[in-house]
Amino acid sequence: MSKSLPPLKVPFLERREREFLYLHEIDALIAAMDSTRSPIRNSLLAILLFCQALQPIELCWLRWCDLDLSNNNLIVLRNRQKTSRCQPQLVVNLQPLSAMEIDFLQQLEAERTTDWLFASERKQRLSERSLHHIIQQAAKVAGLPLMAHPYMLRRSGLYYRAALLLQPLGLSLGQCCLLWNWHQTNSTFSAPEQQEYYAIKRKTEEKFWLALEKIKAFSGITADFNVIDYLLGAFMLFPGLAKIPSHYWLAPAKWHQVTVQQTLPKRLEAIKSHQRNY
Numbered sequence: 001m002s003k004s005l006p007p008l009k010v011p012f013l014e015r016r017e018r019e020f021l022y023l024h025e026i027d028a029l030i031a032a033m034d035s036t037r038s039p040i041r042n043s044l045l046a047i048l049l050f051c052q053a054l055q056p057i058e059l060c061w062l063r064w065c066d067l068d069l070s071n072n073n074l075i076v077l078r079n080r081q082k083t084s085r086c087q088p089q090l091v092v093n094l095q096p097l098s099a100m101e102i103d104f105l106q107q108l109e110a111e112r113t114t115d116w117l118f119a120s121e122r123k124q125r126l127s128e129r130s131l132h133h134i135i136q137q138a139a140k141v142a143g144l145p146l147m148a149h150p151y152m153l154r155r156s157g158l159y160y161r162a163a164l165l166l167q168p169l170g171l172s173l174g175q176c177c178l179l180w181n182w183h184q185t186n187s188t189f190s191a192p193e194q195q196e197y198y199a200i201k202r203k204t205e206e207k208f209w210l211a212l213e214k215i216k217a218f219s220g221i222t223a224d225f226n227v228i229d230y231l232l233g234a235f236m237l238f239p240g241l242a243k244i245p246s247h248y249w250l251a252p253a254k255w256h257q258v259t260v261q262q263t264l265p266k267r268l269e270a271i272k273s274h275q276r277n278y
Contacts, residue, residue, distance in 0.1 A: 020156045020237060021148060023248065026050055028142040029153075035141055040111065041118060042134050044104040045126075049135075049153035051250055052076060052095055053161070053219055056128040056150045062117040067105065072097045072253070078220025091220040098253035155230070156237060158219055161252055163234035163244050165211035169204050173235040179208055180228055 021029070026046070033042040048054055058076060066075040078091035097105070113119060118126040131150055139148035166176070175196070181187045182197055189197070216227045238244050245251075 017146065018236070019152060020159060020233065021144070021152050022237065023156075023160070023245065025142070025144055025148075026153065026156060026250070029135070029138050029144065029148060032138040032142040036134065036138065037121075040104060040107045042138065044101070044108055045118060045131060045134060046138070046153055047101055047104060047250065048074075049150050050157040050160075051098060051101055051252060053154045053157040055154060056131050059150070060118060060126050060128050060131055063115050064109075064112065064117055065115070066117065068094075069102065069105065072102055074101075076220075091222075093218065093220065095218070096253040098251065100249060101253075155233065157252075158215060158230040159233040159237040160248075161218065162211065162215055162231045163238050163241055164252070165214060166208070166231070166234050167241045167244055169207055169211075171200070171204065171208060172240075173232065175200060176208065176232060176235075179205055180232075184224065184228075 030043050030046045033039050033046060036042045045059065048059060049056075052074060054076065055078075058078065061077070062074075066077075067073075068075065074095045074097055076093045076095055078093055108117075114123045116125045118131075120126050120130060128150075135148055135150050135153070139146075171179075178193060178197055179200070182189070212224065212227055212231050215230055216222075216224070219227065219230065221227050221230075234241060
């Protein structure tokens with residue numbers, strides 16, 4: 001008897017045209033949670049995925065002890081492994097909660113039955129598989145034009161934060177790519193590209209790298225070449241960084257007050273060196 005070959009994996013682009021959700025689609029997906037069996041819990045799942053840019057495993061392993069409601073903060077163990085909760089190499093963030101998140105958390109606390117923040121009907125930790133199913137079913141109810149999954153909410157949340165950081169700088173997508181390639185690649189630049197680089201104010205350039213560091217620190221991503229994808233993704237969510245809602249109901253709390261303890265001194269020193277030599 002011949003063995004049958006496993007089905008071929010369908011490329012992402014054939015399954016869906018993009019790997020993020022627009023804000024109106026996020027609103028529709030959260031609204032669709034009202035028709036589920038656990039509307040408060042499921043709405044909060046989607047809200048935290050977007051607002052706190054959590055990975056599914058980070059979300060599902062949250063406990064009530066990770067909440068500091070007296071100070072409206074959430075303790076997040078970034079890049080959490082399934083094997084152990086206490087690993088010294090993990091990135092631990094203390095992230096502020098918005099008013100909407102706090103309201104849903106207080107409602108969920110009234111239904112609390114276990115130490116897990118998100119519990120199943122059997123009072124066990126909600127599994128990542130169940131989380132994917134909840135998001136996928138809500139997307140169908142919401143009538144979204146593509147099959148959604150939790151990482152799309154996380155990615156959209158990071159794109160939105162990046163847009164809020166980049167918009168005041170007045171940089172185009174091309175200029176952001178130029179800044180990245182200038183310091184992070186061995187590309188050869190034409191005379192017009194060199195002229196465009198030196199036309200960018202050095203203070204603006206420093207703020208660009210600081211924005212990257214803020215997204216890096218918030219997301220728990222360690223590699224710059226992975227973080228830059230989320231920073232540039234702001235231009236996919238908001239083409240040209242236009243029409244960013246100033247009073248979005250899921251706007252990140254105190255996002256503009258986020259500070260970074262460590263920047264990139266070598267890169268910043270290189271920027272200042274270019275400024276002196278030009």
